[in-house]
Amino acid sequence: MPVYILDETCPNHFKLGSASKWWLQQSLEKLNVSLEEKLHIQKGDPLALLIDWVKQHKITQVVWNRCYEPWQISRDTKIKQVLIDLGIEVKSFNGHLLWEPWQVLKKDETPYRVFTPYYRKGCLSKPAPRIPTPKPDNLSIQYVDEQNHGLATLNLMPSINWYQQMAEQWQPGEQGAADRLAEFVSQKVNQYKAKRDFPDLEATSGLGAHLHFGEISVHQVWYSAIDACNGNTEDPGLDCFLSELGWREFSHYLLYHFPTIPKENFSPKFSHFPWRKDDQALKAWQQGNTGIPMVDAGMRQLWQTGTMHNRVRMLVGSFLVKNLLIDWRSGERWFWDCLLDADLAANSASWQWVAGTGADAAPYFRIFNPVTQGEKFDKSGDYVRSYCPELSDLPDKYIHAPWDAPQEILNQAKVVLGENYPKPIVDLKASRQRALDALQQNKALSQSEP
DNA sequence: CCTGGAGTTGTCCTA
């Protein structure tokens, strides 16, 4: 009797974002079909619902794959205990991570805080991850009609159809995940290291959301990639891709061992950092109207497609936190709502990384210059042009810094700064200096504290 | 127990 429960006891902060809801709707539709339309879907309190079902249907065994978010761990621990007390056999499995977070520790038994030793020494020296097992030949699925309140009762779909472009680009569900993996390992993994940083290429796996929703396991991804390279883990593309899976793992590891990272700075030095409150600037950033083409292209890609290329995520994050001096948590919340692959562990750890507040984080002086980044990683301007069409007639030379273009060039390209494309909301050089000063000051202050 | 090298993702200035 397969069940899906949308947990209504979930604390508000961790409830699904809008984009995630759309994905989940599609995903559950597909899962239901593959289970002969016998998936029981309900919302409510998982503990109460499970007790109900167990009693009504004389169920003797309950099984699930483990969830690793702190609030889920305490919930599931309690459910497990209550069910055991009722005489039920309960089994939980690892379907989500290559290595259990509690099994990877330093010699002194404390958790790693730096990625490379965590991954190379902590993970890779452990026994290899388990090999995926195929679907059982015979599944006998029980279906109890009156219990199935159905997908519609979850109210996942938004009232406005803003997801059209997402629907064209993504295929949620197990088949979509398998297709994407097959395409990636057969055509892209070898070139991954060379091409993954260019946002106008589709050189990344795009598996984030599929992994997050459990439509494919990280074990399948790990071994398919290795198999596609004939087991040659020296292959630079493969090595680079596996280490990215390592970063996914590290995020979950950090969240497990440091459960406050979704809300609090990992590094206490930042606890009194003077973040600026600037709703106008935050809104301009969210809507892709900062006047900085790479930033705007990224933020518009996020809004329109539910995703953003990794290179651009770093750069828009750096811009919000450093050039605008806005608290990383504002960025984290926006990504949480907009990203189809929104994941508490990855989102928290990555925002703290880019802000410099996190584990093994970017040093404070590393401030991305979105113009330089554009010239390096979007040389042709194709990426900017696809999301900022009002700039498309600008020559490559000025596509990343239209404010530097001579008036004549702007006229020819029909770009009127301040009218059909914004003037930059901050001066890049001055705001960079302001960030360096603020961070310098914070360092001095936090050192003088007891 | 101590020490020294290395550590995802950058930028700017100077020689």
Added chain:
DNA sequence: TTAGGACAACTCCAG
């Protein structure tokens, strides 16, 4: 034009 160094501070671990 381009390469190298400065920009911190801390974690991890091999020797």
